[in-house]
Each structure stands twice: as structure tokens, then as C-alpha cells.
Amino acid sequence: GEDVEQSLFLSVREGDSSVINCTYTDSSSTYLYWYKQEPGAGLQLLTYIFSNMDMKQDQRLTVLLNKKDKHLSLRIADTQTGDSAIYFCAELPAGNMLTFGGGTRLMVKP
């Protein structure tokens, strides 16, 4: 995860929006992903964005990509307690393997 960085922790109130940020280093990355991991479970692919896109919206999730700054964000609207989990961003450099960030633990307070 050394090439992909995320803040460790985010706490929000139920109903608020959450924004989880990620910076990556490999400009050849064709896809960038967000995975969700609940305690004791595997990784669930939430959404992804192709590198030629700036934004992708999928229900409560909005992904923003700033290729110039190599910055990726995931916005969760109307955050619920069930959204509490660890969120990993991951880049997929051309011809290479997924590289994960360290994960951001999202805590949603009722």
C-alpha cells in the first residue's frame, strides 16, 4: 500500500455525507477501485472509475477523479450505520496487479 495513500479514520453522523480520499502514484493506472470490507469479511467491490472519466455516480456513491493531482475520492450520501466498514482504494497500473491503499475506517454514529 505504500504507493496508494489514505487517511486512517473518518467519523460521521448518520445522515451526513462521508468523503473518503485517496492519492495514488502511477499515472498509467487504467482503473481505480473502491472496495468495502466489513469486520471479519472479504472485500466487496463497491465501484470503479475508468481513468478517462472525472466522475461516476452510482446511487448514494459518487467517485471523483482528479488525474492531474492523482487524487480519488468516494462520497457516500446519507451515510447509514450499515456503511461502517473499512474502505480501500486500489489502483490498477497497466499490465500490473491491484495495489491497495492502507484503508480508511469509517465510523458512523447514530
Next chain:
Amino acid sequence: DTEVTQTPKHLVMGMTNKKSLKCEQHMGHRAMYWYKQKAKKPPELMFVYSYEKLSINESVPSRFSPECPNSSLLNLHLHALQPEDSALYLCASSQDQGITEAFFGQGTRLTVV
């Protein structure tokens, strides 16, 4: 069907035991992966199989031995493990190696005693 199924969900083994982890997918994916995840850390890649052939071994100790019997199955054979090998072992698959998104199984929680 976008499922990757791993068995068992939990495994406790002694350092002299031999055990196997199993992974199955029926999405027609040609690449399958083993990852190791320690608590509060991201997954670390161990092995990649592409078209049933071992493509990448990330310098994993020989006490971990992968096997791909067919395009739907991936095993990880364990022998003479150490307590520090205790972790969540995740299997994943993707349509092709390193090109598209990977789908992960729920993992096997391994404890070595």
C-alpha cells in the same frame, strides 16, 4: 453469479498439520489470486494464476503451495506453518490478469497454534 466462494470460513491448525484452503468461481474468469491480509492492513498479493498456470509468486515461503486444478478452482496447500502466518486469506478472480476488476471471496480466517 458474481460470487467467489471460499472454504472453510475458519481454520485452526497446529504447526505440524497439513491443510488446504479452497476457492471456487463460476464466472468464467481466467485469472485467480491468493491474498494474505493481516489485521488492520491491506491485502498483500501472494500468487496469481492465469489460464491455470502460475503467473506470479510474490516470494512466498514454500510452506504455502498453490494449485489450480481447473479454471474454476484454486487451492492453497498449507504445511508446517508458523503462528505469524495467522491471517485472513482471500481469494479473488478477474476476467483476465491485471486488466479488470477483481472479485473477492469472503476469506478464510486462519489461526496457527
